[in-house]
Amino acid sequence: MNSVTGREVRLAKRPNGAPRPTDFEVVTVETPAPSAGQVLLKTRWISVDPMIRIAIDANPLGGGVKPLPIGAAPPGPAVAEVIASAHPDYKVGDIVQGRLGWRDHLLSDGAGLQRVDPGMAPLSHFLGVLGLPGFSAYVGLKVCGELGPGQTVLVSGAAGAVGSLFGPLAKLTGADVVGIASGEARCRALTETLSYDRAVDRAAPDFEARLAAAVPSGVDLYFENVGGPMFDQVLPLLNLHGRVTICGLMAQYVDDGEHPGPDRLPGVLERMMARGLTLRAFRNGDFPQLREPFLAEVGALLREGKLAIPEHVTEGIENVPAAFCRLFSDTVVGKSVVRV
C-alpha cells in the first residue's frame, strides 16, 4: 500500500487557565506504509480527558511530570483498527487501544498497544467505562479502604468520566453515595441514571449549606476529583477517621498556578490531627495487577445491565480541541469521546 494522508491535532501554545480551541492546531500529515514489524492504525475513537490539561501545562503538577512540547500531539487514549500490517501479531481488522494520541493514523511497532475484543462492548466504552477513567474509578475504590452500609461516600466531579462509574461502584457496596456536580442537568443525571442517592449542585449560590444538608451523618470517604476551594468545603464535613482519596484535581489544572494565600496547609494538617484523617493519592498506572479484575468485574456489570454509561459524543477529529475544552465548561455528563 501507499502512504495515507491524515490529520493530527497538535499543541499550538500553552493554555493559561481553562484551555481554548485556539491553543491547538489541526495539521495534515502523511503516514507511510508499515515496514517490517509495524502496523498502520486508523483511529476510530479518540478520548478527551482532563489529565491532558496537566500534560500541556508549563509546569505540570508543580514539576512532578514533564510538559508536552509545543507542536506535539497530546497523548490521549484512542481505539483504532489495524488497516495494514507487517507485524506478525496483528492482522488487518484487529482492534487495539493505547495512548495513540490525537491523530487519525499512526504507525506502531506494537509497544503499548492493548487488544480490544469488539464483541465485549461498543468500541467507545474502551475509552470510558472499560478504559482509563473506568480503571481510575475501580482502582480508587480498591485503595480507599473498606466501604459499606452505614458509611457516607461523597464524590466531587461526580458526573465526569470517573465519577459516573465511581458512584455506581460505591453504591454496590451498600454505602450512602452523594455526588457533587455543576448544574441541574448533571445533578439530575446523578440521581436518575447514575445510582447516586443525592446530588448537590456546586453552582448553587447556597452550595455549602446544601452540601452540609446532603450529608447529615458526615462524610466517611471523600473521593476527590476537583480540588481547589471544594477541598476546604468538604474537609469540615469529614467524620472521625475520615478518608480522602485524591483521584483528580480538575479545578487546579486550570488555575493560573498563583496561590497567593492565605496558606491553607497548616489548617488542613491540624484538622487531620484533630480528626485522625487520611489523605491518599493514587496513580492508576501503579496498579497493573488490578487490570484483569477490573475488566472482569466491570465487564460483568455491563453485560448484566447494571451500569448506565453516559457518553458525550463529538464528531470529527477537527473537533477534538472543542471537545477537550468543553470538559472545563460544566456541560458534559459522562465520558467525552470523539468519533473519527
Add this chain to the structure above:
Amino acid sequence: MNSVTGREVRLAKRPNGAPRPTDFEVVTVETPAPSAGQVLLKTRWISVDPMIRIAIDANPLGGGVKPLPIGAAPPGPAVAEVIASAHPDYKVGDIVQGRLGWRDHLLSDGAGLQRVDPGMAPLSHFLGVLGLPGFSAYVGLKVCGELGPGQTVLVSGAAGAVGSLFGPLAKLTGADVVGIASGEARCRALTETLSYDRAVDRAAPDFEARLAAAVPSGVDLYFENVGGPMFDQVLPLLNLHGRVTICGLMAQYVDDGEHPGPDRLPGVLERMMARGLTLRAFRNGDFPQLREPFLAEVGALLREGKLAIPEHVTEGIENVPAAFCRLFSDTVVGKSVVRV
C-alpha cells in the same frame, strides 16, 4: 484524715507563640479528705508535653478541640500514689496514672485512673516510654504500614519524647532510620544512644542540603512531629508511594495562627497525585486495643535492655511551667518529667 494543703499550676493567660513561664501561676489549694468512693492522690511525677500547647491555645487545632479555660490546671499526665482511700478498689500505697493535671494532690473517684505496676519500671517511665509518648510512637509505627529492610524512615522531632522511642522501634524492623533534631548535642544522642543510623541538624545553615544527602535513596516513610516549613522540605524527598504519618505539629503549636501565604496546599495535593503519596494522621486515644500489646512489647524491650530511655528531669511542681516552656527551646533530649 484532714484536708491537705498543696499546689496547683494554672493557666494564667493564653500564650502567643512559644509559651512563657509567666503564662502560668502556681496557687495553693486545699484538698479535702476523700468521701465514700473517692481516693486522695499525691502526685509523684508530672509529665510536660507539647500537646498541652494545643490545649491552652485560643483556637486549638483550628477549632478541632475546645480550649482549656483560663484559671484551669492543664490536664497533663501524672503518676501518683494513693495516700487515703474510701474507694473499694484502691488502698493506700497503690500507684496510678492518668491525666491528673499539673497539681500535687487530687481527689478522684477512680474514673480515668490506670494502675501502675511499680515493679515493672521506674515510675517516671510510665509518663514516657510506657506512657502517652511511648504509646504514640507505638501506634504510629502500627498505622504507618509495613516497614523493613531497604526502606528509609525519616523522623522529625527525633530527640523528643515520641521520636526517641519511634526511631529505635523503626530500627528494629530493619529499616534505615534517619532523625532530624535541632543542635549537635541532640543529633549526637540520636546516633550514639537512640539507634538512629544518621542524624540531621535542623539548626545547621545548610539543613536542606544535609537532609537530602542523608537520604540518598529518598524517603519511604516520614514520621512527622514538627510540621511548619519542615513539611515542605521533606515532601520532595518522598519516594513514589511515599507515606507521611502525622503524629505532631510542634512548630505549628507555637506559631501565631496567621498563615498569610503563599498557599502551599495546591502544590502539596499536586505532588501527592504526581507521586501517589499518602498522608495519615492518627490520635492514639482511638487505639485502645493496642494498649496491652504496647505495654507487653515495649516492656519486654526495656527488660532486655534493648531501649535507651533518655529523660530530662526537673525538680519541684513550682518548676512545671519552666519545664514545659523548655520543650520549645531545643535543649531537651528525651522525655521531660517533673519530680514532685
